[in-house]
Each structure stands twice: as C-alpha cells, then as structure tokens.
Amino acid sequence: MVSFAAVAKHYPGGQQALKDVTFSLEPGEMVFMTGRSGAGKSTLLKLIPAIERPTAGSVIVNGQNVGALKRSAVPYLRRNIGLVFQDQKLLYDRSVYDNVMLPLSFSAHPAKEAARRARAALDKVGLLARERANPIQLSGGEQQRVAIARAVVNRPGLLVADEPTANLDAESAARILDIFVAFHQVGVTVVIATHDEGLVSRYGKRVLRLDAGRLA
Amino acid sequence: MRAWLRHHREALWAGLRRLSYLNAIVVGIALALPTGGYAVLESLRPAGARLALEPRISLFLEPELRRADAEALGKRLSADPRVETVRFVPREDALKEMSAIQGLSEVIAALGRNPLPDAFVVTTRQDIAAELGKLPGVAYVQADAVWARRLAAAAAVVELGLSLLTLLLGAALVAVTFNTIRLQILTRRDEIEVSKLLGATDAFIGRPFYYLGFLQGIVGGVVALALVAVALALLNREVATLAESYGSNFRVGFLPTLEALGALLGAGVLGWMGARLSVRRHLRAIEPS
C-alpha cells in the first residue's frame, strides 16, 4: 500500500528533516507514527500525498512512485487518500455539510449520491445533527471530527492523519481514535501521527518511532 | 459526460455569483466609446461614398460671355475624354430655381436684373477642376470632389483613431479582468489551497474564473450597447431637426445585429483572455504545504 525506501527529505535552506527512512505498510494495517516535536512526523506524512517530494529515495503509494509523479497526476492520487491535517484546514465561510461536500464537488458523483455520502460520513463521526452549523461554532474535538468526515467522504483506501488528537482532552482524543479504529476494522489502511505515546500504547498497534528524522 | 456538464454548469453559476456589476459597468463605459464611434462612422459611410463617387464640378461663366461662345465651350468640354457628362444651366433657369426658394424671390425681385451667370455642371473621371478653371470664359470653378476627398480623408483618420482606441481599450479590458481575477483568487486563497489538497485539478479550480472573465466581458458589452443605444436616440433627435432643414431623412443607425453580437462576443473573449492569463499566473502560485 505504502512503502518508503531510503527516503531523505531536505528542506531548501533548512536542515535534514528525514534521513534514510525505510518501512512499508500492508493493506488494511493501522500504524502510529510517534516522535518529539520536530522529529519529522508531518514531513513524512506529507510525502504520501505528494505535498512534499523526497530529496532522495522512493515513496510508493498504490504502486505509484509519488516522488516522480507529474504535477497533473497529483490530484488523482490525492482523491484516493483521506487526509486529516494538523491544522484541520476547514473552511469557515460555509457550513459543516458544505465542508464535507467539497471533495465530492470535483469528482464525478451525481448530486444525490454525493449528498447521501456526505450525510453518511457526518453520521459516522456523530455530527449529522450539526450539519447546518458553521465549523467555528463547534468545539475543537468536533471540528476535528468534521475534518475526518471530509477525509473519508470519498471512501479512500488509505487514511493519513496528522496529530488528530492534539489539544484535546483524553476523552475526546479517545473518541477520535475510536473513529479511526472503526475505519481500520472495515479494511482501511490508517496512519496516525501523534506525540502522545501513552494514548498509543492502549491500542496495541504497530508504532513507528521517529527521532530527529530517523526511524528508531 | 454528465459530470462534465454539471461541473461546467456549477462553474458558470459560481462565475455569475462572483461577478462584480460595478466592474462590468466600468468595462461597458470603456467599450461604449469605440462602439458608438463605429455606429456613427458606419452611418456616414454611404453618404460619403455617394459624394466620392460623383465628383461634380460647377463652372460659372463670365457674365458678359455670349451664348455662342458658351456653346463652343460646351462642345470642347464634351470632347474631352476625361469628362463624363456635361449639363448646361442657363442663367434664366438658375434664376427660376433660386426664386423657388422661399425668401429669396423678394431679394431677386429687388435686384431688378438677373445677377446669375450661365454655368456648366460637369462630372469627370479625374480631378481636373483646376485645369477647367483656366479655360477661356470660365470665371469661377467649384469642385465638390475636393469636399468628397476631404471627407473621405477625415473619415479615414477617424477610423484609424477608432481602431487605435479599440485596441487600447481591448487591452484595458484584458488588464481589468486580469486584476479582477487576481483579487478573486487572493480572497479565495484558503478555499483554493484546501481544494488542491483534497484532489481538485487546476482546471476545476480555474473554471469559475474563466466563466467570470467571459461573463464580465459579455455584461460589459451589453452595458456598452445599451449606452450607445441611449446616446444615439438622444443624438438622433438633434440630427433629425438638422437633416430635415436640408430635406434629408438621415439618421445615425444602431450597429447591425451581426456586428453588435460580434462586439459582445469579442468583449467576452477578451475577458476570457484576461482570466486565463491571471489564472495561469496566480493559481499556480498557490501551492499548499
């Protein structure tokens, strides 16, 4: 599903964010990516949907070499990956429902089917009742769930989430992680970056530990 | 195919919603100038052409000239290969014609005698007015051809000016649209960035902006045509009074339908071009990280 081989990432002008990273994920697997702040978690996750490109090594996603992907092919790669960002990136000029509809507006779903999928996604994260609200009116945990609904609305085979439980109390964090576990149980491959090792240990899943850009 | 149509329909609506009517009106005012100019020029063209096609030269003879000498001159004119037609206007006929004009008959009666000379009205293939003026017995030459040529030259200058103006304002239309779209892209930066992250293609994101540019041009064109129609209606009220005093029913006509549609389409295409330049430049610059 995802495989990294001797991947290095050097930001222009910055230091080496990733060094010689090699690992692979089996389809349907759920892994946690941990490490201190600045260890390179976000950088690693950004290589998967080609938001950043590796400076060395190869990143293979669904059989495609993402590092060498043409600019014009990137959107189609991203439609098969559900992304939850560290800073959520919700749009505050529209309702929760319209936020979740956004990824469906540029793929080829008929309007009825799109509406059905958006409601189903909101239902899965327990926010169907808030579909008319503006995201700004929601709590941090609820906004995070909107972001998850938007990530899964296209029914991707791979979910990539960067710090989905940051700034949440333990109960809300557990609720968010339970949603990811539910997707994992129906066969979705899930990668979650977090610095909360205590939370991770409770799930008994594979953990990839990053330390200063290297896998420990 | 249905999805493609739906995407275009949605982009068209999005473009319409983003349309700034103030901008479209500015575009319209700019376009009204050359459009109105062309309407006036096109209306004058047939009148000018008629004048240019029949350059008439009037030869007024010396008052003391005897009829026999006048007839000899007439023969000489007819024999010239450059002369097309010759018409003799005796002074008695000229007087009768003048007396028919209201107000002049009293003046002529007061003079007591016929002050008018005999005359020839000649049409020629070339401009030989000066040469004809030197013929013996000819007192004065008046050549309409000179006026026709001056008119044609003036029309050519005006036409050139209009072409340059059109070019300039066309470029301005492209620039205004370029800037409109630039601002639109900047204010929608977040939406564009998120859309790119979630898998929207550049074509999808750019489409509403292309429609916006096209529509701004079209609406600007409609405003321009409306302004021209109103201006011509006002102008024609004055033209009518003036033309009637010359016994003419001349009016400045509106642009022919085909040309009006062409102007609309042209404005739309220029708006689209401005949008395209702007999208290419500003959309690519937004790269999520």
Ligand SMILES: Nc1ncnc2c1ncn2[C@@H]1O[C@H](COP(=O)(O)OP(=O)(O)OP(=O)(O)O)[C@@H](O)[C@H]1O
């Ligand atoms: N766009 C960038 N340009 C230059 N350097 C960057 C950029 N993004 C990240 N870095 C650097 O790369 C290193 C890894 O950053 P990254 O964001 O991947 O860490 P992280 O593990 O996600 O940290 P956190 O837990 O704080 O989110 C850091 O030293 C950071 O300063």
Ligand SMILES: [Mg+2]
């Ligand atoms: Mg990070």
